[in-house]
Amino acid sequence: MPVSKTDLPDACGTSLYPCVSKIGSCALAKIIPSPGGKLTPDVSTCNCFNRGYSEPIAVPNKPDVVITCPFQCVETILKYADLYVVSANGPGNGLADKCATSMDILGATEYGNKNDYIPTDSDTDTLEVLPVDDPRVVRASSAIAQYINTARASTCPAKSPVADDATKSIVYAKRGMVDDGRGQYKMEVLFGPEVFFARIAHLPKTDQLTDPSSKSEDPDNYDGRFAVIDITPDPCGDAIAEQLAVSATGVSAINKQKLPWKAMLKGEFEGRTLGSFGTGFKPLPEEVRRQYTTSLDTAGFTPPPVYDARDVYATQQPCVAYNVADQGACGSCYAFASATAYSARLCRFNPGSVGNVFVSPQEMMDCANGCDGGNPITVYQNLFQNPTVELWCDPYLQKKQTCGGVCSTGNSYAAQPSSVKLVGSDGASGVLQMQLELLTGGPGVVCFDIYDDFQSYSSGVYVKSASAKKIGGHAVTLIGFGTDGGVPYWLIQNSWGPTGA
Secondary structure, eight states: OOGGGSSHHHHHGGGHHHHHHHHHHHHHHHEEEOTTSOEEEOTTTHHHHHHHHHSOEEETTEEEEEEOOOHHHHHHHHHHHHHHHHHHHOTTOSSTTTTHHHHHHHHHHHHTSTTSOSOGGGOOTTOEEEOTTOHHHHHHHHHHHHHHHHHHHHHOTTSOOOOSSTTEEEEEEEEEEOTTSOEEEEEEEEETTEEEEEEEEEOOGGGOOOOGGGTTTOTTOHHHHEEEEEEESOTTOOSGGGSBSOOHHHHHHHHTTOOSEEEOOOGGGTTOBGGGSOOOBOOOOHHHHHHHEEOOOOTTOOOOSOEEGGGGGTTSOOOGGGSOOBOTTSBOHHHHHHHHHHHHHHHHHSTTTTTOOOBOHHHHHHTTTTTBOBOHHHHHHHTTTSOBOBTTTSOOOSSOOOSOOOOSSSOOBOOOGGGOOEEOOSSHHHHHHHHHHHHHTOOEEEEEEEETTGGGEEEEOOOOOTTOOEEEEEEEEEEEEEEETTEEEEEEEOSBOTTOO
């Protein structure tokens, strides 16, 4: 089949003949004809397509010019190589299936991790990762700079403008579409020390404006050609809650420290502020803490090297308490941790459907301090007089409602005053007491200082990174412990949704 009769010219462009020659000659040399006329591709045939994509091809008589084959070109050459083999072997006996894994890897390289900042599991098929020097990306980044400076000039003139020059660095850019079919870019850009994440889209041509009076300030008409859909942080925002929670720049800096954990930019966290991750733990006065503090006798107790409370139910119906919930931006972590620990203990000591319920964190915060933060001891104190209900009866609304939920059907759940206690202290004895209580009593609530790198956590044993800033206190549910690479850890259940840190 003549090349001109295929779609190879469109897929390969000016690299058509060099790519067809390099990949084609390599593949044909590895496809072995059998006496019966069948074709048998060698196991290394797929490497021909990999090399065509990754290895530079010298251009004859132009020693300074080299090219590599675009992914679409490699994919199209494979299509016709597959047709060639199928023509001899029959349907289902071509090259495409044999090389599917290779092409998946090439596709992930082309569209998923091209700038080494986008983790594979954060990609979506509708977003193409563009080279950071793509002219479209550069123009969009300049429009972002223009947007920031316009906002600062009108709203916060005391803040310095950002410079669209050598101090600008585009970290990554992903191209997709907005609802009306226009192109949009999701971008992280450094302007000097400032990091911004923005979504920016082309304006429809009918909406593009040109203001002659702004020609000197905006000669390329970025204000008229682009619309910034959203940007984090706000160009005039200074509060820590308004800052970018996770950035590729921050993730890279954390991972360079060789800590016992790995940071990752999760796609669903792009553009979110620190304030969008609810925390809300408030410590009690010391005299109140002492009233509830208990010292457990750990004589003769040897904890197992690894423990996970969820494993107790491995052969039974899973406890709904271990379905990770999402508190949103509301400061209700104290209620979620309390509800999770309470429900986990119900499930443990009341096997079957009777105890396998999740009590309502909404009711717990309604009877406490709502979204303004609180303490688990207060939550459990309130259960003495104000029993809670199940989640289906009082769903979570991210705002405080009236205390005293009642269901026409279903159970209510209270607490015994003597059952509320604080266990553990500094040092080895405190650790043993917490482990003993976890094994014999079940999951409980733990509280800790939270830093602005915690949202970047992906795997390993978390310790705060260098330069991390404290952003508040957080309550979570303790469900296990162990050691990873010689580093001891507590296993916790958070309330930032299934993919949260």
